[in-house]
Amino acid sequence: MKSNMDDELSLDKIDDYNDNEPKEKRNIVRLVVIFCILVGAFFAYIQSSNGQYEDYVGTKEAPGITSTKK
Secondary structure, rough: OHHHHHHHHHHHOOOOOOEEEHHHHHHHHHHHHHHHHHHHHHHHHHHHHHOOOOOOEOOOOOOEEEEEOO
16 A cells, blocks of 8 residues: 555655756756846936936925926
8 A cells, every 4th residue: 555645745856955956947047037137237227327307296286396306
């Protein structure tokens, strides 16, 4: 008779447990993280190079704060 414990998942049965992940998978994760950082840096640069921020808080009836960078 087969025990039900043999069918249960355990961390030892997972390929990526305890630093046993394949080198290829590790490199792919690194490339994805680096790509996301580069895309975020690109958008941050584009936003900061514009030089003006059009942030207006308020309405015509109740004027608020104009925080345009001068």
